[in-house]
Amino acid sequence: MPVLPDPDPILSQCPLNENSAVREMRTEPVTAEEEYERNPGLKKEDIAELRSWMKSQPHLPIVNDEQLILFHHSCYFNLEATKSCIEVYYTTRTNTPEFFQNRDLSRPELQKALEVLQFACLPVKDPNGYQIIFHRLYQTEPRQYVFNDGVKLLSMAIDACLQAEGTVPGYIFLFDMKGVRFGHLTRLSVSSLKKFFLYIQEGMPVRLKAIHILNTQPVIDKIMMLIKPFMKKELTQLIHFHRENDMEAVYKVLPRNCLPKDFGGDQSSCEDLHVDYCQWMQ
Template identity: 40%
Template sequence: MVRRVLLRMKIISVEHEYGKDQKLRKEDVMILKQWTEMQCHLPHVSELHLMFFLHSCYYNIEMAKSAIESFFTIRTHCPEFFKNRNPKSTELVKQMNVGCCVDLPKKTPEGNQILLYKFLDRDVGKFDANEQMKLFDMGIVHCLMQNGTSEGVVVVCDFKGASFAHLLKINVSIVSKVFPYLQQALFIRLKAIHYLNVGLLVDGLMSLVKPFLKSELIDSVHVHNSIETLIQHIPIECLPSDYGGSQPSFKELHEDHCQRLFDFADYFIDEDTYIVDETKRIGKPSNPSEIFGLDGTFKQIEID
């Protein structure tokens, strides 16, 4: 089913990815393919996805195996983020107008893809943190499937319009699952996170996020109260016009992004199958209490 869905979508080709990245070797991808086929608990993993995993792990096969295992296992045990992802559903359509993460057209000089999240509706009652995290991940996955790999990913979160009430909805339980997934499972190279227009939320935000950041990423988290310090890291020409940049306005990017998600509905619906079958796992089945410790710290899953 996964292969058929991929063929129907307008996605990047494996030939294009091999052609643009000489370090990405087909023989290494085939080693991963053979390994996944021997893991009875894993679903089918497409060649394109295997390429993404290998690229995100800097071509290290053993690291890629660990990421693959973590990716599917975390998705299985976090249905609040990874189930019911039809972008045309009433709830997700509503949430797209509450907050949205778009991929910006122009990459940084280093070749990093920029993802910009922005609050669109200040009404706390409409804000659903789980659904927002779901849309955030869907945006990242869609960007990869349509554009292919990039040197890395830089995330900018614009907190203009957010309040302490919003922050209270992004609780420890959510962060303890999302950040391990972003850093250890999702097939991207997360290079930096920039928080913009944080204001008085800065202390609460950092105390919430910092415990779950890998040590090598802590120094790559930046807080900005104005665009002036953000553009010291990201060239202003990469930003939307309403941020002073030369790209289309966020409104235009948002409308285009939503339409592209709608066009990928079949892919996101099929993602419900991207889970492990614990009854077929060799050894002891995994469970949430073992994967996420009492302190919320992700426990690395052992692989053969």
């Protein structure tokens, strides 16, 4: 197996103005000592074992303890599961350049994607302390949509959040389907979908707690038929569908104070959150 690249550098973080829709995130990464304090189940000897194991794997890069902690936490401190997660993470990032290379937001294709899509880590966590990430179409013309660039932006948002927050109890993904139609199906490829679901199920270093799909459209049945072969039962059980303009079920699990005003919440608009989060990532 070829030697894998070094992990992504910490995304630079620009200061936010006082009117920013995004909470003031720390400008320094969470330290390992902070992680030990916030995670009683985290053992230094486990991290030492993982560090030693990675050094014995010539195809894996040398990473710092903070990154090892993210992996170990996401696997609920199971050593063998953590090793598997690390393998999938770095192998996928090497073998899927369409998702994980050329991640400079100033690149023309990503600038275009930023006009088509909106996303952000929301400023307020849910009552369980789970971080919420929303993602939706802004321009709904199918010809404008590029799936690979959308995945790239989503992975960048998650990476930036991990760097700023360190470990959190869990993540919730909020996907708004408003504007999604059958033409968008032609923009998907089976090979890209397979790689995407491999990564989020086996390589993404977060504890995924729920996926809420808002404003479901008639095309959702076709989408589920397309992606179901790549989904494990555990992931399928995390998905919750919400009909168009029916947010009451959402409010039962995600209070309004967590959500953007576009979804009937108390936070800033999706557009403001998106603009400020992208500015922060740059």
